[in-house]
Amino acid sequence: MFRRLLLNSTAAALMAFLPSVAGAQDTPAKGGDIVVTYKDDITTLDPAIGYDWVNWSMIKSLYSRLMDYEPGTANLVPSLAETFDVSPDGLTYTFKLRPGVKFSNGRTVVASDVKYSIERAVNPKTQGPGAGFFGAIAGFDAVSGGTSETLSGIETPDDQTVIFKLSRPDATFLHVLAINFASVVPKEAVEAANGDFGKQPVGSGTFILKDWTIGQKLVFDRNPDYFNKDLPYIDKVTVEVGQEPLVALLRLQKGEVDIAGDGIPPAKFLEIKNSPEGAQMIVDGEQLHTGYLTLNTKIKPLDDVKVRQAINMAVNKERITRILNGRATPANQPLPPLMPGYDKGFTGYAYDVEKAKALLAEAGYPDGFETVLFSTNTDPQPRIAQAIQQDLAAIGIKAEVRALAQGNVIAAGGTEGEAPMVWSGGMAWIADFPDPSNFYGPILGCAGAVQGGWNWSWYCNEALDKRAIEADSMSDPDKVAERQAAWGKIFTDIMADAPWVPVINERRVVAKSARMGGPDNIYIDPTRVINYDAIFVKQ
Amino acid sequence: MLQLLAKRLVQSALILFGVSAITFVLLYALPADPARMIAGRSATAQTVANIRHELGLDKPLIVQFGHYVGGLVHGDLGRSYAQKTQVATLIAARLPATLTLMAAGIALEVLFGMLLGVTAALHRGKLADRVIMMSSFVGVSAPQFVVALLLLYVFAATLGWFPMSGYGTAAHVILPAATLGLLGAGWYARMVRSAMIDVLNQDYVRTARAKGLSRARVVLRHALPNATLPIVAMIGIDIGQFMGGVVVVEAVYGWPGIGQLAWQAIQQVDIPIIMGVTLTSALAIILGNLLADVIAPAIDPRIRSH
Numbered sequence: 001m002f003r004r005l006l007l008n009s010t011a012a013a014l015m016a017f018l019p020s021v022a023g024a025q026d027t028p029a030k031g032g033d034i035v036v037t038y039k040d041d042i043t044t045l046d047p048a049i050g051y052d053w054v055n056w057s058m059i060k061s062l063y064s065r066l067m068d069y070e071p072g073t074a075n076l077v078p079s080l081a082e083t084f085d086v087s088p089d090g091l092t093y094t095f096k097l098r099p100g101v102k103f104s105n106g107r108t109v110v111a112s113d114v115k116y117s118i119e120r121a122v123n124p125k126t127q128g129p130g131a132g133f134f135g136a137i138a139g140f141d142a143v144s145g146g147t148s149e150t151l152s153g154i155e156t157p158d159d160q161t162v163i164f165k166l167s168r169p170d171a172t173f174l175h176v177l178a179i180n181f182a183s184v185v186p187k188e189a190v191e192a193a194n195g196d197f198g199k200q201p202v203g204s205g206t207f208i209l210k211d212w213t214i215g216q217k218l219v220f221d222r223n224p225d226y227f228n229k230d231l232p233y234i235d236k237v238t239v240e241v242g243q244e245p246l247v248a249l250l251r252l253q254k255g256e257v258d259i260a261g262d263g264i265p266p267a268k269f270l271e272i273k274n275s276p277e278g279a280q281m282i283v284d285g286e287q288l289h290t291g292y293l294t295l296n297t298k299i300k301p302l303d304d305v306k307v308r309q310a311i312n313m314a315v316n317k318e319r320i321t322r323i324l325n326g327r328a329t330p331a332n333q334p335l336p337p338l339m340p341g342y343d344k345g346f347t348g349y350a351y352d353v354e355k356a357k358a359l360l361a362e363a364g365y366p367d368g369f370e371t372v373l374f375s376t377n378t379d380p381q382p383r384i385a386q387a388i389q390q391d392l393a394a395i396g397i398k399a400e401v402r403a404l405a406q407g408n409v410i411a412a413g414g415t416e417g418e419a420p421m422v423w424s425g426g427m428a429w430i431a432d433f434p435d436p437s438n439f440y441g442p443i444l445g446c447a448g449a450v451q452g453g454w455n456w457s458w459y460c461n462e463a464l465d466k467r468a469i470e471a472d473s474m475s476d477p478d479k480v481a482e483r484q485a486a487w488g489k490i491f492t493d494i495m496a497d498a499p500w501v502p503v504i505n506e507r508r509v510v511a512k513s514a515r516m517g518g519p520d521n522i523y524i525d526p527t528r529v530i531n532y533d534a535i536f537v538k539q
Numbered sequence: 540m541l542q543l544l545a546k547r548l549v550q551s552a553l554i555l556f557g558v559s560a561i562t563f564v565l566l567y568a569l570p571a572d573p574a575r576m577i578a579g580r581s582a583t584a585q586t587v588a589n590i591r592h593e594l595g596l597d598k599p600l601i602v603q604f605g606h607y608v609g610g611l612v613h614g615d616l617g618r619s620y621a622q623k624t625q626v627a628t629l630i631a632a633r634l635p636a637t638l639t640l641m642a643a644g645i646a647l648e649v650l651f652g653m654l655l656g657v658t659a660a661l662h663r664g665k666l667a668d669r670v671i672m673m674s675s676f677v678g679v680s681a682p683q684f685v686v687a688l689l690l691l692y693v694f695a696a697t698l699g700w701f702p703m704s705g706y707g708t709a710a711h712v713i714l715p716a717a718t719l720g721l722l723g724a725g726w727y728a729r730m731v732r733s734a735m736i737d738v739l740n741q742d743y744v745r746t747a748r749a750k751g752l753s754r755a756r757v758v759l760r761h762a763l764p765n766a767t768l769p770i771v772a773m774i775g776i777d778i779g780q781f782m783g784g785v786v787v788v789e790a791v792y793g794w795p796g797i798g799q800l801a802w803q804a805i806q807q808v809d810i811p812i813i814m815g816v817t818l819t820s821a822l823a824i825i826l827g828n829l830l831a832d833v834i835a836p837a838i839d840p841r842i843r844s845h
Contacts, residue, residue: 043621051579124589132583196624214632215795242793250696407571407808454580
């Protein structure tokens with residue numbers, strides 16, 4: 001009666017896209033110390049709290065979760081779980097833990113640790129941003145609402161078994177168990193840290209935090225007890241923080257740094273790319289990212305679908321990719337091409353100024369109108385906003401660009417009637433997990449179109465919401481393709497209402513030294529950013 | 540003296556209270572919701588509301604402020620919203636770096652500034668004066684980022700005399716301190732020049748010269764000490780500024796000072812850290828001024844009688 005859920009069909013899509021690099025790379029070998037740099041300090045290594053793209057990769061490597069991904073791909077595989085089963089109705093998930101896995105404090109990982117860790121992530125007292133991901137587990141509302149500390153939907157009949165009971169089928173549930181918020185932590189270490197577990201992490205991942213000098217550096221050592229004896233390859237990773245990207249690049253060129261985590265500053269990109277040694281340094285890959293312009297459907301005259309469609313036709317996306325020195329490709333639908341469900345046959349709104357003008361006239365605005373476009377104030381976002389401003393001017397729309405700090409833009413977007421348009425740049429990040437549903441709920445669904453929400457178009461289409469729920473209920477593995485098609489159709493149907501202008505799919509660029517080995521897709525891992533477990537030093 | 544100190548301490552406490560009240564209200568008035576920032580894109584409305592509640596942000600402003608001041612009285616600066624670490628721990632971790640850079644930077648500022656200012660004053664109206672005044676103007680208006688990168692490129696990347704970034708040894712401090720010294724010296728040079736010109740026109744300097752003392756002795760023994768008074772006050776202000784952070788210079792040289800901490804906190808609307816750094820900076824300005832007030836009478840006995 002049980003069925004083993006196998007590969008997510010994302011695998012096929014990803015593997016088809018990613019170049020076959022195995023032959024071109026050296027064989028992975030153990031050993032070596034590397035230096036990685038970042039501009040910003042690491043905020044926290046607490047898996048229930050950390051939620052930015054820098055700490056994301058480190059948390060992935062410090063802790064284990066029931067599920068994980070094959071390095072460089074979006075293929076779900078059991079990790080801390082040895083096996084798992086899903087009931088035919090998709091409501092019960094049973095996991096058998098891998099025996100003998102140890103936390104770095106020496107204690108063996110047992111089923112109750114899994115239960116504790118997820119309850120901790122959901123508990124409001126933890127102040128974790130990821131609580132909502134576990135919404136399908138029975139008893140979630142009681143914990144989230146503060147009336148209970150334990151999730152009735154998680155049972156641990158013995159030390160090796162964890163059973164999840166869901167209140168509704170959730171096809172993304174295995175992905176949810178692979179995100180950082182589901183990392184398994186030992187209760188005694190969390191309590192001993194007295195509210196600051198993020199600086200004293202204890203996990204069962206590939207690395208152990210050896211030393212943290214606040215504001216300067218973090219040192220991670222290989223976990224000698226990691227259950228997969230082949231991993232990691234690197235002995236020691238030193239992460240130096242507070243490093244200006246331009247300086248990090250100079251140091252990389254001198255051989256002092258192995259990975260410049262913030263990539264290459266835009267102004268330097270072409271120079272490096274065109275230099276002989278530059279080609280070896282740059283890793284340039286697609287990520288699960290869409291940069292979009294929100295069109296507030298509750299503000300006049302953007303409440304008129306013709307106006308929104310006209311704006312969709314007016315934005316010259318090719319020019320915006322040039323502003324980014326080609327580190328992006330024009331987008332025509334909300335999903336990025338790497339995401340399952342992406343519709344290759346969909347063309348969206350073509351760039352057509354004359355047609356845009358005609359449509360605007362048809363909507364009753366032959367002379368255009370005045371509006372406001374919000375953007376964050378860090379380069380290159382204001383420049384992109386200005387490019388959009390010029391495009392809009394070409395069809396008569398005068399948009400005032402307001403470039404503000406990120407917090408202010410988020411506040412304006414989440415306040416009804418405040419922001420007619422928001423350029424999402426700098427605030428859209430790599431998807432939490434490689435599933436199309438992750439691009440809907442908060443940013444296009446009705447649940448996000450609330451005060452303080454992230455749906456800045458304030459677009460709420462109840463019929464689509466219903467279809468979204470239906471798609472997420474299709475947890476039968478035989479229906480993966482059907483589910484992805486259903487999701488894809490939701491996103492292309494949304495475009496008829498044009499609440500967004502999908503503008504670009506940004507590529508990510510990492511700069512690495514010549515001694516770093518491994519295929520490109522582990523430096524721009526679709527689920528990790530940088531996969532510290534799988535990178536290695538060439539011998 | 541004791542009476543003066545006691546008066547100044549009471550004043551200082553009131554100033555700190557004022558600074559914390561104003562900063563608190565300004566941060567609260569920001570149209571940026573810290574809970575929303577922490578929660579990120581994927582959070583549900585319930586999660587955001589829960590975070591807001593746990594941080595106490597759903598309470599009236601006056602209650603939040605009362606709670607904050609109550610903590611301050613017990614030496615508690617609160618916990619960072621994003622990091623959950625004690626703000627005092629975060630600031631303490633960066634204080635040594637900030638103090639080191641402050642000491643080295645101010646020392647170089649004063650050294651360059653005095654040299655240039657005295658030279659300009661002694662050659663008043665001549666070419667040297669004009670060149671110094673012009674270059675001091677360029678110095679104070681040059682973008683820190685450009686100068687810092689230039690020094691780094693020449694002396695660290697190309698010549699390799701100094702490490703490119705980091706903290707810990709004497710070699711690490713030279714380039715960032717030199718950047719601050721070069722850029723800040725202009726203010727000191729201008730101040731020393733005008734004070735020197737003022738002093739050189741005083742009767743006692745004329746008397747000293749008339750007595751047949753050498754020019755060097757007149758300048759160093761009689762004129763300079765009296766021209767340094769305004770510098771002492773200026774150092775007091777500089778201490779406060781450095782404590783608030785020299786963000787750009789710290790960023791270029793990867794210097795783990797308080798400026799970096801504040802800059803990241805501002806981006807994340809991490810109010811406890813912003814408050815903590817503001818108060819530390821205000822405290823430093825107060826202490827700096829207090830120090831200036833104590834040192835000034837030692838240099839100029841006339842102040843004591845006032």
